[in-house]
Amino acid sequence: MIERKLGQLRVSAIGLGCMGMSEFYDPSLMNDDESIRVIHRYLDAGGNFLDTADMYGVGRNEVLVGKAIRDRRDRVVLATKFGNVRGPNGEFLGIRGDPQYVRDCCDASLKRLGVDHIDLYFQHRVDPKTPIEETVGAMAELVKAGKVRHLGLSEAAPATIRRAVKVHPIAALQTEYSLWCREAEDVVLPAVRELGIGFVSYSPLGRGFLTGQLKQFEDLAADDARRNAPRFQGENFQKNLDLVRKIEELAKSKGCKAGQLTLAWVLAQGEDIVPIPGTKRVRYLDENLGSLQVRLSADELRQIDTIIPAGVTAGDRYPPHAMRAIDR
Numbered sequence: 001m002i003e004r005k006l007g008q009l010r011v012s013a014i015g016l017g018c019m020g021m022s023e024f025y026d027p028s029l030m031n032d033d034e035s036i037r038v039i040h041r042y043l044d045a046g047g048n049f050l051d052t053a054d055m056y057g058v059g060r061n062e063v064l065v066g067k068a069i070r071d072r073r074d075r076v077v078l079a080t081k082f083g084n085v086r087g088p089n090g091e092f093l094g095i096r097g098d099p100q101y102v103r104d105c106c107d108a109s110l111k112r113l114g115v116d117h118i119d120l121y122f123q124h125r126v127d128p129k130t131p132i133e134e135t136v137g138a139m140a141e142l143v144k145a146g147k148v149r150h151l152g153l154s155e156a157a158p159a160t161i162r163r164a165v166k167v168h169p170i171a172a173l174q175t176e177y178s179l180w181c182r183e184a185e186d187v188v189l190p191a192v193r194e195l196g197i198g199f200v201s202y203s204p205l206g207r208g209f210l211t212g213q214l215k216q217f218e219d220l221a222a223d224d225a226r227r228n229a230p231r232f233q234g235e236n237f238q239k240n241l242d243l244v245r246k247i248e249e250l251a252k253s254k255g256c257k258a259g260q261l262t263l264a265w266v267l268a269q270g271e272d273i274v275p276i277p278g279t280k281r282v283r284y285l286d287e288n289l290g291s292l293q294v295r296l297s298a299d300e301l302r303q304i305d306t307i308i309p310a311g312v313t314a315g316d317r318y319p320p321h322a323m324r325a326i327d328r
Contacts, residue, residue: 001013001014001046001047001048001289001292004198004271004272004273005198005271005272006120006150006152006171006172006197006198006199006200006272006274007150007169007170007171007172007196007197007198008150008169008171009077009119009120009149009171009172009198010077011048011049011077011274012046012047012048012049012274013267013274013292014047014049014263014274014275014276014277014288014289014291015047015049015050015051015079015200015274015275015276016038016039016042016047016049016050016051016276016277016278016279016285017051017202017276017278018035018039018050018051018056018061018064018065018278019051019052019053019056019061019278020278020279020280021035021038021061021064021278021280022035022056022057022060022061022064023056023057023058023060023061023225024056024224024225024226025208025224025226026221026224027223027224028221028223029221029280030280031280032064032067034280034281034282035064035068035280036064036067036068037282038279038280038281038282039065039068039069040068040072041282041285041286042289043072043075043076045289047289048076048077049076049077049079049274049276050069050076050077050078050079051079051080051174051200051202051276052065052078052079052080052081052113053080053081053082053084053122053124054080054081054082054084054105054108054109054112055081055084055085055086055124058086058088058090059108059112062080062109062112062113063112063113065078065113066112066113066114066115067114069115070114073115076119077119077120078113078115078118078119078120079118079119079120079121079122079152079200080109080113080118080120080121080122081121081122081123081124081152081154082101082102082105082106082109082121082122082123082124083095083096083097083105083122083124083125083126083127084124084125095124095125095126095127095128095325096130097123097126097129097130097132097134097135098127098130098134098135098138099134099135099137099138099141100138102135102138102139103138103141103142106118106121106142106147106148107147110147116146116147117147117148118147118148119148119150120149120150120151120152120171120172121139121142121148121150121151121152122151122152122153122154122172123135123136123139123153123154123156124154124155125154125155125325125327126153126155126156126157126160126327128327132156132160132163132167133163133166133167136151136164136167136168137167137168139151139168140167140168143168150169150171150172151168151169151170151171152170152171152172152174152200153170153172153173153174154173154174154175154202155174155175155176155325155326155327156173156175156327157187157188157327157328158187158188158191160327161173161191161192161195161197162191162195170195170197171197171198172197172198172199172200172274173188173192173197173198173199173200174199174200174201174202175188175199175200175201175202176201176202176203176317177199177201177202177204177266177273177275178201178203178204178205178206178210178262178266179210179247179262179265179266179304179308180206180209180210180231180240180243180308180312180313181203181206181313181317182310184199185310189270192272193270193272198272198273198274199270199272199273199274200273200274200275200276201266201273201274201275202276203317204262204263204266204275204277205262205263205277205288206231206262207226207229208226209231209232209240209244210244210247210258210259210262211257211258211259211262211284212244212245212248212257212258212259214232214241215241216237217232217233217237220232228319229315229317229318229319230315230316230317230318230319231313231314231315231316231317232315233315235314236314236315239314240313240314240315243308243312243313244258246307246308247261247262247308250300250303250304250307254294254300256290256291256294257287257290259277259284259287259288259291260287260288260290260291260294261291261294261296262291263275263277263288263291263294264291264294264295264296265296265301265304267291267292268296268301
């Protein structure tokens with residue numbers, strides 16, 4: 001496993017997103033024992049970067065990750081997030097970044113995870129009602145207290161990031177980035193590179209769509225949250241499926257899986273980019289890690305840009321209410 005840097009933090013070139021182990025994707029297939037096996041296999045393969053959040057499963061995912069790393073904490077770069085407020089029944093109640101909420105969330109995450117510090121603490125979404133200086137100031141206090149080692153932002157606009165770094169160094173910016181989601185290339189990636197901030201790519205497999213595993217909308221379980229995403233609905237599904245078939249053809253010529261080609265493309269976009277594909281199956285984890293062996297030539301990268309140019313994906317990446325929560 002090779003490493004990359006997020007600011008001054010060294011992490012595996014491929015992280016492990018743990019969200020789907022506790023909520024959103026194929027809920028009926030969630031199995032904590034299998035998820036723990038996935039986490040252990042990832043760590044045994046040399047990976048070290050685990051990503052969770054307090055909202056995933058309304059805290060259950062942090063409990064799961066904490067259980068998985070209990071006897072191997074020293075091998076883990078642990079990232080979690082705060083900011084998306086949820087009620088006891090899972091209802092979404094908005095976004096908060098006020099200082100007291102930051103402090104309370106950190107203490108609650110530490111307890112659920114069963115650890116004495118968080119290596120990388122992200123603000124999950126920017127609170128439009130709280131100046132970013134106040135939020136990051138409270139996060140910086142957590143660093144001084146030894147509860148947090150490094151700070152991160154998620155789905156933050158360049159102007160917000162620039163204000164944040166004046167308060168405290170930011171190690172990483174996390175946002176969606178993949179072959180079918182390249183908006184970050186316009187202004188976000190240039191900004192974080194100018195500031196020396198690492199970039200964490202979440203949903204680098206397009207929420208599983210770019211693996212080629214989904215052939216029709218009905219392949220999604222009735223309670224799968226992706227059914228609410230515009231890119232998975234109506235005519236958009238078929239248009240996006242046509243793009244995936246092009247990826248599959250190119251992957252076949254390379255002797256790899258479509259998902260591996262997709263991850264290899266993300267990795268090829270810069271040494272400062274760390275994708276965090278999620279899975280709750282060991283075989284898919286092995287496939288994802290296999291993308292480290294896929295090398296794309298300059299000609300192949302140009303070919304990919306030709307067949308799947310930026311902006312070609314049909315539909316927004318989130319429903320309207322979730323798109324409004326993105327700082328732009």
